[in-house]
Amino acid sequence: MRPVRTRHAQRRPRGTRAAVLVALVAVACLGLAACSSDDGGEGSEPDAGPEGQKVSKGATLDATWPLTGLPVTGSQTAAQDHPVMVVKMDNTPSSAPQRGLDAADLVVEELVEGGVTRLAAFYYSRIPGTVGPVRSMRASDIGIVSPAGAAVVTSGAAPVTLQRVRGAGIDFFSEGAKGFFRDSGRAAPYNLFTDLAATTTLVESAEARPDDYLPWGDAQDLPRGKPAGSLSASFGSHTTTWSYGKDGWTNSNSYAAQGEQFPADTVLVLRVQVGDAGYRDPAGNPVPETKLEGKGDAMLFHDGRVVRGQWSKKSLQAPIALSVRGKELTVPAGRTWIELVPAATGSVGIG
CATH class of the missing domain: 3.50.90.10 (YerB-like)
Structure with missing residues (x-):
């Protein structure tokens, strides 16, 4: 499918700091290196991710990371040239083994149809390689990712969900965008993964530090x-x-x-x-x-x-x-x- 540019979320100014933690560090820049979906919960054809270019300006951090409240240490960067990235991940036995959860800063588990769950894995302080299996978005994700000004990595969504996500100004990237691949050793739809470091290069730089996700x-x-x-x-x-x-x-x-x-x-x-x-969903479940x-x-x-x-x-x-x-x-x-x-x-x- 042809790549389609999604709408970019507005970045909000940094809020009041709740944590009293140590030490500013020197500012440095860190360079980091959808299509038809067979996702069982959605019977839709998602857009491909945009092929946008990043700008050089990055978000300067203060003493702590917004998704953990932990101090930014001297071995880490004081600036990030990408927003928060959220990967929608399957959380059923068919997803085993899930990849990349150990590198996430924060994870949100949410209900989907059939009484099972999916994960929204948040990445910011560290962007890993392989993450997945990647699955589809839900309208629930708007309230989950919006406070972080995050971009979503997803296999797609139903048309009504895509409309609402776009209306909320949320960037998303789907299969067909840079970094996505299918693992031939797994059965669809549980075989879609992303090289998150590659997909993150498609996102325009965040110009402001994200707000703290929690107090x-x-x-x-x-x-x-x-x-x-x-x-x-x-x-x-x-x-x-x-x-x-x-x-x-x-x-x-x-x-x-x-x-x-x-x-x-x-x-x-x-x-x-x-x-x-x-x-x-295609099985008739609300x-x-x-x-x-x-x-x-x-x-x-x-x-x-x-x-x-x-x-x-x-x-x-x-x-x-x-x-x-x-x-x-x-x-x-x-x-x-x-x-x-x-x-x-x-x-x-x-x-």
């Missing part, structure tokens, strides 16, 4: 909470399980390749409202739409404990705010996995 803070600031050595987040047909140990929180039933699991310091569970996206705006209950799992509070989000584009007993709740700086568990039909077990 970052320090573990010492957390309320005491209650002991929690395990948790299970049930979405319907799929339940994601976690256990706490010396290396943080481990996804006990991960589909990631050996050595490529996401190393979660924190698991943040948000109980969310889920509506109907207004169309059905497609759900997670409503990541408004407010709901939150559970923050860190260091073997759980703190219960509330989350709020004023709009799809707004950042996530957290509170406990009317006071701001911050997330300890580190790598966070967010579970968007349906409030009405999902459940969370704590052990």
Whole structure:
């Protein structure tokens, strides 16, 4: 298919810093090196990604990374010449082994049709090579990626979803764009991958540092909470399980390749409202739409404990705010996995 230029999202100015962490570093620039879809959840033909050229101007960082709150160290860069990249990844047994999760800064797990889930894996401080399997977008992704001004790597989407994503000003790249390839050793549609370092070169430079995705803070600031050595987040047909140990929180039933699991310091569970996206998949299942705006209950799992509070989000584009007993709740700086568990039909077990 012919390449089509997608609309570029506006970059918002940097917000107020929540984390008090160390040291500015010297500014340097880091050079980093869709088509028809057989994606089972969507019966559509996505656009190919744009062949746009980057500009040389990059987003200058301050002391911390926006997706983790961790300090930018002297061995890293003080400027990034790309926006946040989000890869839509399959999260069913057919996806095993998933590639590239270990390099993500942050992961969001969301409900799709049939009670199973997909992942939105966020990359910014590090852009890896092979990532996937890559699957399709949902309207739910607008509220997930917009606060970061992110570009999405996807296998496509249904026409109604494409229209809404374009209307939200979100860049996306699909099969046919640079970096996408099919793994001949896997069955379609679970064989689409991207060389993310190559695909990222198609994106125009971000001119402003992304806002902090979460209100970052320090573990010492957390309320005491209650002991929690395990948790299970049930979405319907799929339940994601976690256990706490010396290396943080481990996804006990991960589909990631050996050595490529996401190393979660924190698991943040948000109980969310889920509506109907207004169309059905090829099997006749209604497609759900997670409503990541408004407010709901939150559970923050860190260091073997759980703190219960509330989350709020004023709009799809707004950042996530957290509170406990009317006071701001911050997330300890580190790598966070967010579970968007349906409030009405999902459940969370704590052990």
